[in-house]
Amino acid sequence: MSAVADFPVKPEARPYLEAARGYSGEPDWLAQRRRQALARFGEQGFPSRRREAWRYLDLRPLEQAPLVPAEARWADGSAVRGQLDAVGLPAPAARLVFVDGAFSAALSAREGLPAGISLYATHEAVKTRPELVEAALEALSHDPDQPFAALNAAFFTDGFVLDVAPGVVFEPPIEIAHIGSGEVSASLHTRSLVVAGAESRIRLVESFVGEGRYWRNDVLALRLAAGSALDRVALVEESEAALHFAALDATLGPSARLRNFALLLGGDTVRQDAIVRSEGEGAHCGLYGAFLATGHQEANIVTTVDHQAERGETREIFKGVAAGRAHGAFQGRITVRPGAQKVDAHMLSRNLLLGTRAAIDTKPELEIFADDVKCSHGAAVGDLDEAALFYLLARGIPREHARRMLIEAFIRDAVEIVEPAMVREHLLGRLARRLAILEE
Amino acid sequence: MLEITNLYARLADGREILKGIDLSVGAGEVHAIMGPNGSGKSTLAAVLAGRDGYEVTAGSVTYLDRDLLAMPADERAREGLFLAFQYPVEIPGVNNMYFLRTALNAQRRHRGEPELDAGQFLRAVRAKLKELDIGEDLLQRAVNVGFSGGEKKRNEIFQMAMLEPRLAILDETDSGLDIDALRVVANGVNRERAPDRAIVMITHYQRLLDYVEPDRVHVLQGGRIVESGDKTLAAELERRGYAAFGDAA
Numbered sequence: 001m002s003a004v005a006d007f008p009v010k011p012e013a014r015p016y017l018e019a020a021r022g023y024s025g026e027p028d029w030l031a032q033r034r035r036q037a038l039a040r041f042g043e044q045g046f047p048s049r050r051r052e053a054w055r056y057l058d059l060r061p062l063e064q065a066p067l068v069p070a071e072a073r074w075a076d077g078s079a080v081r082g083q084l085d086a087v088g089l090p091a092p093a094a095r096l097v098f099v100d101g102a103f104s105a106a107l108s109a110r111e112g113l114p115a116g117i118s119l120y121a122t123h124e125a126v127k128t129r130p131e132l133v134e135a136a137l138e139a140l141s142h143d144p145d146q147p148f149a150a151l152n153a154a155f156f157t158d159g160f161v162l163d164v165a166p167g168v169v170f171e172p173p174i175e176i177a178h179i180g181s182g183e184v185s186a187s188l189h190t191r192s193l194v195v196a197g198a199e200s201r202i203r204l205v206e207s208f209v210g211e212g213r214y215w216r217n218d219v220l221a222l223r224l225a226a227g228s229a230l231d232r233v234a235l236v237e238e239s240e241a242a243l244h245f246a247a248l249d250a251t252l253g254p255s256a257r258l259r260n261f262a263l264l265l266g267g268d269t270v271r272q273d274a275i276v277r278s279e280g281e282g283a284h285c286g287l288y289g290a291f292l293a294t295g296h297q298e299a300n301i302v303t304t305v306d307h308q309a310e311r312g313e314t315r316e317i318f319k320g321v322a323a324g325r326a327h328g329a330f331q332g333r334i335t336v337r338p339g340a341q342k343v344d345a346h347m348l349s350r351n352l353l354l355g356t357r358a359a360i361d362t363k364p365e366l367e368i369f370a371d372d373v374k375c376s377h378g379a380a381v382g383d384l385d386e387a388a389l390f391y392l393l394a395r396g397i398p399r400e401h402a403r404r405m406l407i408e409a410f411i412r413d414a415v416e417i418v419e420p421a422m423v424r425e426h427l428l429g430r431l432a433r434r435l436a437i438l439e440e
Numbered sequence: 441m442l443e444i445t446n447l448y449a450r451l452a453d454g455r456e457i458l459k460g461i462d463l464s465v466g467a468g469e470v471h472a473i474m475g476p477n478g479s480g481k482s483t484l485a486a487v488l489a490g491r492d493g494y495e496v497t498a499g500s501v502t503y504l505d506r507d508l509l510a511m512p513a514d515e516r517a518r519e520g521l522f523l524a525f526q527y528p529v530e531i532p533g534v535n536n537m538y539f540l541r542t543a544l545n546a547q548r549r550h551r552g553e554p555e556l557d558a559g560q561f562l563r564a565v566r567a568k569l570k571e572l573d574i575g576e577d578l579l580q581r582a583v584n585v586g587f588s589g590g591e592k593k594r595n596e597i598f599q600m601a602m603l604e605p606r607l608a609i610l611d612e613t614d615s616g617l618d619i620d621a622l623r624v625v626a627n628g629v630n631r632e633r634a635p636d637r638a639i640v641m642i643t644h645y646q647r648l649l650d651y652v653e654p655d656r657v658h659v660l661q662g663g664r665i666v667e668s669g670d671k672t673l674a675a676e677l678e679r680r681g682y683a684a685f686g687d688a689a
Contacts, residue, residue: 386492391529391583394489395543395599396517396550405542409533409582 010045012063016151017042019068030126033137037153044147053145053302056329056361057271062243067215070100070186072157077104080179087179087209087237089426093172094119099179100214101157101188112172116165117202119174122191125161132161136193139221139249140275148245152189152219159192159218162204166197166225173203173233173423178218180210180239187215194220196228196256203231205423209266213241221249224256226280231259233423235430238267240295247273254280254309261418262289263411263427264299265434271300278305278312285312290319290414292407292431293326293358294439303332303347307340314345319414321351321407322358324439329361332377338369347377352384352410354403404435441467441638442488442508442607447499449487457483459663460499465607468635472649472674473642475660476682481642482526484660485611489523490516503607517543518550520606524596524613531583536595537565539583540602547603568601572628590621597628608632610641614648626651646678659685 009017020038023031046063047054077084077099084097084107096119097107103121110119118129125133136159140149160176178190196202208216216238224230238244244267250258264270270293276285291299299322305314320328330349349362364377384406392402411431418424442465449458457480465471475481487494488501490513501508508516531539545555556564569576574594584592593613600608613625629639629652641648649657649671657673658665659682667673667685677685 385529385531387529388531390491390513391525391531392539392543393513394491394517394523394525395539395603396514396547397543398514398546399512401542401546402514405534405539406531409531412533 007039007043009042012066013042013045015066015068016155020154026126027130029130030133033134034154037137037141037150041147041150041154044144044150047145047147051145053331056300056327056331057269057298062215067185067187067213067243069155069157069189070184072102073100073184074102074104077107079183080181081107083179083209083211084177087207087235087430088177089173089175089205089423091422092175092205093170095175095177096121096160097177097179098158098190100181100184100186101178101190103158113174114168114170116168117170118163120161122156122159122161129161129163132163132193132195135195135223136161136191136221139193139219140247143275146247146273148217149219149247152191152217155187156189156191156219159190161192162194162202164194164196164200164202164228167199168197169201171201171203171420173205173420176204176206178206178208178216180212180214180216180242182211182239185213187217190218192218192220194222194230196222196224196230198225198253199227200225201229203420203423205233205235207235207237208244208246209237210239210242212239214239215243216245218246219249220246222251222258224250224252224258226253227255228253229257231419232261233418233427234260234262234272235427236262236264236267236270236272237430237434238270240266240268242267244270246271248275250274250276250285252276252278252280252283252285255282256280257284257286259286260288262301263415263431264289264291264293264301265430267297269298271302274303276303276305278307278314279309281309282311283309283313285314287314287316288318288414288417290321290411291328292321292411292434293328294323295326296324297326299326299328301330305334305345307334307336307343307345309340311342312340312345313343314347316347317414317417318349319351319411320349320360320362321354321411322360323354325357327359329363330379331363333365333367334375334377335367336370336373336375340370341372343370343373343375345373345375349379351381352407353381354384354407404438407438408432408435441465441504442640443502445500447487447501448497449483449494450497452493452495456497457663458487461663461665463658463665465638465640467638469655470633470639470641470652471656471658472654473640473658473660474644474646474674474677476644479660480663481644481660482611485523485526485609485642488609489513489521518547522600522603522605522608524600524608524610526611526613526615528584528587528592528596530585530587532585534583536581536583537579540565540599543599544602565602568598571631572598572601573624574598589616590618593617593621594624597625601628601632606637608637608639610639612643613641614643614645622648623651646674649674661685
């Protein structure tokens with residue numbers, strides 16, 4: 001690729017175009033894909049705050065100090081063993097580990113997977129299952145709100161492809177750990193895909209952790225066929241200097257069930273997008289999560305659920321806590337298309353604001369174009385319950401400890417939805433650890 | 441143990457509720473404070489426990505020779521003051537046992553005693569529940585969440601028994617209880633009577649006093665104690681009504 005572009009380029013995109021380079025050994029179709037995506041990003045540039053979906057995020061620091069993509073380094077991973085032990089599940093059925101966006105064979109294990117479940121690193125799938133990588137790259141490729149997905153398509157180093165054959169049911173969680181080593185100050189782009197065959201059922205746990213300053217830009221496509229079920233948990237504990245942008249693009253077939261839970265505990269700027277198309281009749285979409293933002297942290301959750309078929313269900317519950325000078329935002333939109341009758345959708349955003357300098361914005365929206373639906377939303381921002389706090393104080397629990405107990409209880413309530421117990425306990429353990437060092 | 445002198449207190453909106461309370465409670469004593477609605481019973485309990493939203497404008501409260509009003513609420517509790525709530529608060533997401541162990545260990549730390557580990561704590565809990573005839577089903581639930589009115593009050597008495605306070609203030613712990621729950625509560629109070637412990641029962645009705653015999657009875661009316669006497673005063677109150685006492689008399 002050349003640094004000289006024959007299309008208009010936004011100034012903030014220029015450093016990334018200049019960083020573009022060939023990926024030796026990649027097939028022509030992929031090189032072409034990358035070029036197209038880079039051109040799209042160059043034209044779009046960073047999203048403007050005038051776009052509703054980006055109004056709460058200040059991208060100027062990133063414009064002023066660009067984090068261009070790192071060259072893929074295939075480290076053995078021994079340097080990040082400690083981070084993996086902290087954030088990893090005690091006993092995953094299988095685990096893929098990515099260090100600075102590249103697969104680490106030494107830290108990964110896939111032997112525990114049964115027949116019918118294929119788990120590849122994306123760079124492997126480029127050779128063996130190119131049609132799946134192409135499908136992964138389709139995700140969000142033309143979404144005007146997602147220019148960073150185009151940047152991701154241009155620069156992704158790796159990611160994972162999970163292909164589940166129809167009818168395969170596998171309950172133990174499959175784990176994907178994304179680790180920033182702290183050795184590179186760069187953007188890390190991962191592109192992943194889950195294809196859940198008809199009537200299949202699986203669980204996925206992804207964790208994001210790291211050291212130093214980096215920009216993680218992750219795109220995950222979920223394709224759920226008829227009657228399939230996917231339970232996914234994302235644990236975000238990025239370094240305190242890191243940016244984390246993760247976009248989830250999901251398509252739900254008839255009677256498919258998606259349940260996604262995200263726990264955002266760390267990172268300077270964390271943004272999670274979930275874009276769900278409920279295409280099949282009777283599909284169920286569950287989006288849940290919680291964030292805890294302190295110091296100068298920024299946490300944004302943006303969801304879009306598009307009901308295109310009849311009898312679809314959506315449940316969204318998000319809980320946010322902001323302390324110090326942190327800012328949190330929830331933007332949720334549920335659309336019910338004409339003819340998508342009998343849709344049942346509820347969205348709830350509950351938030352806890354600690355102190356006078358923290359801020360939380362919450363904006364749930366319904367756009368309904370069908371007349372026989374049941375849809376509702378609710379939003380609340382408040383302080384800790386004074387009566388509950390006094391009850392704890394009146395039993396002799398010191399004020400600071402009592403406040404932490406109530407904050408933990410507030411988020412714990414959201415985590416209760418997570419199954420199995422092993423994953424839930426793991427998240428609660430990480431939450432407790434985070435709260436122990438909470439500065440209000 | 442507790443010395444209240446000429447105590448005046450008002451709400452944040454400026455309404456004066458307590459208008460010169462004088463009360464002296466000695467170690468080993470059980471006092472009943474009786475009064476109609478709006479007489480200042482719950483305000484007195486809240487001011488003693490250190491709840492926000494009340495301003496003391498005059499007077500003093502001495503507890504174990506210390507200025508009680510100068511201590512924050514959590515310190516008062518660690519110094520051995522216990523308030524049984526009229527309306528125990530539901531706290532979703534906080535397990536009842538975890539809550540109580542945290543409280544007990546905070547108080548033990550304060551007294552320089554070793555903390556109880558989970559096993560020691562559980563043994564102490566089981567013994568106390570048995571003694572009080574309270575079921576173990578309260579243990580695994582979140583604090584007061586989904587508890588019936590009677591269960592909430594039992595939970596208050598159970599906490600009192602576990603925390604072993606020097607001064608227990610029971611704010612209408614008897615209200616809204618059926619006869620069985622009232623017996624459990626009264627039995628708990630009687631068991632906790634001790635030479636080095638004082639108990640102040642705040643109540644609207646004489647009913648609780650059929651089961652717990654007070655050393656002193658006080659009538660609170662219009663923010664002041666208008667009459668004090670022995671246990672026969674309660675019976676007299678029942679017979680003649682609050683209107684016969686104090687300003688209204």
